[in-house]
Amino acid sequence: MPHDHAKGDHSHASAGDDCPGCATPDLAFASHDHAHCAADVLARAEALAVASGARMTPVRRRVLEILLESHKAMGAYDVLQRLAADGxxxxxxxxxxxxxxxxxxxxxxxxxxxxxxxxCMHPGEVHAPAFLICKSCDMVAEAPAAAVRAALDAAAAEVGFVVERSNIEALGLCPACRVGA
Amino acid sequence: MPHDHAKGDHSHASAGDDCPGCATPDLAFASHDHAHCAADVLARAEALAVASGARMTPVRRRVLEILLESHKAMGAYDVLQRLAADGxxxxxxxxxxxxxxxxxxxxxxxxxxxxxxxxCMHPGEVHAPAFLICKSCDMVAEAPAAAVRAALDAAAAEVGFVVERSNIEALGLCPACRVGA
DNA sequence: TTATCTATGTTATATCATAACTGGTCAACC
DNA sequence: GGTTGACCAGTTATGATATAACATAGATAA
Incomplete structure (x- = not known):
């Protein structure tokens, strides 16, 4: 098993088991079959929605598809433009x-x-990601950040603060861009 | 010495050595003589500006004073309103x-x-803060987060990513509000 | 003192986000 | 079948955050 999932090994909606998300936590920065990657994540999200009773309507599905087209972050208005183009x-x-x-x-x-x-490249997995944002190619990866969260919780606890939600984001250079520049 | 400063013990522009920032890293959440606290931080910032050649002009000083009035974060437009009122x-x-x-x-x-x-309640000290934002009283504290940064750097390094800047923010309840609610 | 640099002020506009209301769809129930 | 209620999508309108670009004025340096 490539890595531990907090909820145990997830099951893939698509056939086969070469899920890129399993093979590489730093998926975004690794070269991979992105069509497969996106389809897999979409399928997993759909399955989770069915399981939880959340309604994956056409707009919502389309927005997820749009986000899945690349590993970059998109502004709401960019997404909106794409939606409008789709009617x-x-x-x-x-x-x-x-x-x-x-x-x-x-x-x-x-x-x-x-x-x-x-x-999210790991839907359904309990994960507390730190986001790694490449300032050169704009790609965003989710790094497993359990240790980071733990350190943050500890630092907060030291002053009596209870963390409910947190955001951890890093700006820098991804492996590929570090080599290029 | 209350705590270690990366640049050695800072020298206070004001007399005395009961600097609240030194006594309590979680300054914002601790009860303290805020007038002293603010004056001390302002004086330190002024001294640093002189030392580095940065120009602490009237607007800039005033903005810092405004921010120092409380341990809450202020939007740019709130600051602006105060500035306008001051001419x-x-x-x-x-x-x-x-x-x-x-x-x-x-x-x-x-x-x-x-x-x-x-x-910033620790100007001139090398610090990589995590921000603790109380969702109840809106106060913001800077927690020492060297360990958190280290964990983040490590998580990034694992996938070959080099962190340049990062922001680590936590939303939750401060000690006082946790008791109250 | 003139040239240069930096900071402030202004106009205008870009970008991001939400409130409030309208109408449509669907399932549950009578 | 018709009604109800929940939820979703669409629209208008506005609010909130942020910056580009240019004009003016003050400080600094030659």
């Missing part, structure tokens, strides 16, 4: 509501540093 | 430029989660 509404709330749903369900993440959103 | 310009760039200067100098921090700014 969906073209007013901000359409995009924001779908994005909010995806974030709530854990199918997408909000990257505060960029005022943008990125598809 | 400074009342257009957004006036506030944004002063805030940008303060952040660059390390005299203030940007809290991305709040789209707001808070005075």
């Amino acid at each position: 969906f509404g073209n007013q901000p709330p359409v995009a924001y509501r779908a994005l909010e749903f995806l974030v709530e369900q854990g199918f997408a993440h909000r990257i505060r540093r960029l005022n943008a959103f990125a598809a | 400074f310009g009342n257009q957004p760039p006036v506030a944004y430029r002063a805030l940008e200067f303060l952040v660059e100098q390390g005299f203030a921090h940007r809290i991305r989660r709040l789209n707001a700014f808070a005075a």
Whole structure:
């Protein structure tokens, strides 16, 4: 098993078991079959939605698909433009509501540093990611950050503060861009 | 010595040595003589600016004073309103430029989660703070987060990512509000 | 003292986000 | 079948945050 999932090994909706997300936690920065990667994540999200009773409507699905097209974060208005081109509404709330749903369900993440959103590459897995944002190619990866969260909780506990939610984002250079520049 | 400063023990511009910032890293959440606290931080920032050749102009000083009035983060437009009331310009760039200067100098921090700014309570000390944001009283404390940063650097390094800047913010309940609620 | 640099002020606009209301769809229930 | 209630999508309108670009004025350095 490539890595531990907090909920045990997840089951893939698609056939086969060469899930890129399992093979590489730093998926975004690794070269991979992105079509497979995106389809796999989408399928997993769909399955989770069915399981939890959350309604994966056409707009919501389309927004997730759009986010999954690349490992970059997208602004709500960029998403909106794409939606409008596909015949969906073209007013901000359409995009924001779908994005909010995806974030709530854990199918997408909000990257505060960029005022943008990125598809979650590990839907259904309990993960507390740190976001690694490459300033050169704009790609965003989710790094496993259990240790970081633990350190943060400890630092907070030291002053009597109880952490409820946190965002941990790092700006820097991904492996590929570090070599290039 | 209350705690270690990376640059050695700082010297206080004000007399005495009962610097609240030294006594309590979780300054914001501890009850303290805030007038003293603010004056001390301001004096330290002024001294640092002189030392580094950075120009602490009237607007910039005033913005820092405003931020120092409480341990809460303030939006740029709130700051602007205060500036305008004091006879400074009342257009957004006036506030944004002063805030940008303060952040660059390390005299203030940007809290991305709040789209707001808070005075740095440890100017001149090398520190990599995590921000603890109380969702009840809105106060923001800087927790010493060297360990958190180290964990983040390590998690990033594992996938070949080099961290340049990072923001670590936690939302939760401060000691006082935790008791109250 | 002139040239240069930096800071402030202003106008205008870009970008990000949400409130409030309208109408449509679907399932549960009578 | 019709009604109800929940939820979703669409729209209008506005609010909140942030920056580009240019004009003016003050400090610094030659």
